[in-house]
Amino acid sequence: MIHSSKIAVVIPSYKVKAHILGVLQNIGEEVDVIYVVDDCCPDQSGEFVKANCTDPRVNVIVCPVNQGVGGAVMTGYEAAIADGVDIIVKVDGDGQMDPxxxxxxxxxxxxxxxxxTKGNRFFDLEEIRQMPKMRLFGNATLSFMTKLSSGYWDLFDPTNGFTAIHANVASHLPMKKISQRYFFETDMLFRLNILRAVVIDVPMDAKYDDEVSNLKISKVVGEFLVKHIRNMSKRVFYNYYLRDMSLASIELPVGVLLVLAGTLFGVSHWIGALSSGIQTTPGTVMLSALPIIVGTQFILAFLGQDIASVPRRVLHLHKKKKLLGQGVKP
Structure with a gap:
């Protein structure tokens, strides 16, 4: 099946001059075309590739301004889609990913x-021992936040940039809206869930040599948290209230309201007891605890349904069948 598909590789290039040629040399014959996207690199990596790489598959795209990794990848996607490829693989130019x-x-x-498809460096527990402990903790934290915001509860390692996508699906992405910088990979998952695309992890080894990562997880956790909350709110609204409604659409607001009501009732009576010196009665405590307990059960029930609703129907096959049914050549 691979040989019947036209495959492209997109390589965002920014400060990877020392590694880019090695990455290009290791890309196999299964790939038909390669796009090196020079994201206004101060080292002029695009010109460097033109001068030193003779592979006829390589096309260099130079961005006039720095867009960030997301913007560079979207530029490569657009070029690949225009050239009629079937599958687009994104590989970083820093040598961390094995072509x-x-x-x-x-x-x-x-x-x-x-x-x-996306890489996951957490499948082999022996291999991840070489991953720096702070990065390991950061990835675990970001993975949990990504599960909540994207709805892909079965995925891990959200910042992994080794990915592949069907061009038909890529063409339906709102490319101008996707985060252009370090939130790119996780924002992609949110956008794919809105499309109801099927996403799976691909096991890969962690690899760390002399490359320098521009992403410092400790510095972006706060920023990512705000963006995850935004995406989670949008996804829940789109999937459970705008596009469709189900029992989960009722469970979530009822659960949140009960937890809030019980908490506010309990806090108000606790403050009143402190100021008056009169001990709160067991009945009052139960009136506060009961809605919190019931509300928590409703929220857990919603999460259970959300986990069960991970997309399972392959989107690009569905669209292909629809086009064939209409007599249109895909």
């Missing part, structure tokens, strides 16, 4: 098992 794994990312899409 030999590209078939592992492409195969589930080519076989109709997924719309989007």
């Amino acid at each position: 030999a794994l590209i078939p592992d990312f492409v195969l589930p899409i080519a076989n109709g098992e997924a719309d989007y």
Whole structure:
């Protein structure tokens, strides 16, 4: 199936001059075209590739202004879609990602098992021992926040940038709205869930050499938290109130209201007891605790339904069948 698909690789290039040629040399013959997106790199990596790489598959795109990794990848996506490719793989130019794994990312899409694949460095517990402890903790924290905001509860390692996507799905992404900088990978998952695309993890090893990561997780956790809350609110509204309604649409607001009511009732009586010196009665305590307990159960029931509603129907196959049914060549 891989050989029947036209495969492109997009490499956002910014301060990776020391590694970019090695990455290009290791990309296998299964790839038909390569887009090196020079994101206004101060090292002029695009010109460096033009001068030193003779691979005819390589196309260099130079961005006039720095867009960030997300903007560079979207630029590569647009070029690949315009050239009629089937599957687009995104590989970083810093040498952290092994191009030999590209078939592992492409195969589930080519076989109709997924719309989007992403790397996961947490499958092999022995391999992740080499990951810095702070980065390990940061990724675990970001992974939990991403599960809440994206709705993909079965995924991990959200900041992993080794990905592949079907061009049909990529063409439906709101490319101008996707975060252009470090929140790009997690924002992509939110956008894919809104499309109801099937996303799966691909096991890969953690690899750390002499590259320098521009992402400092400790500095972006606060920013990411705000964006995750925003995306979670949008996703819940889109999926449970705008697009469709289900029992979960009732469970969430009822649960939140009960927890808030019980908390406010309990706090107000606790403050009153402190000021008057009169001990709160057991009945008052129960009147506060009961709605909190019941409300928590409603919220957990909503989460259970949300976890069960992870997209399972491959989007690009559905669209292809729809086009064929209309007599249109996909």
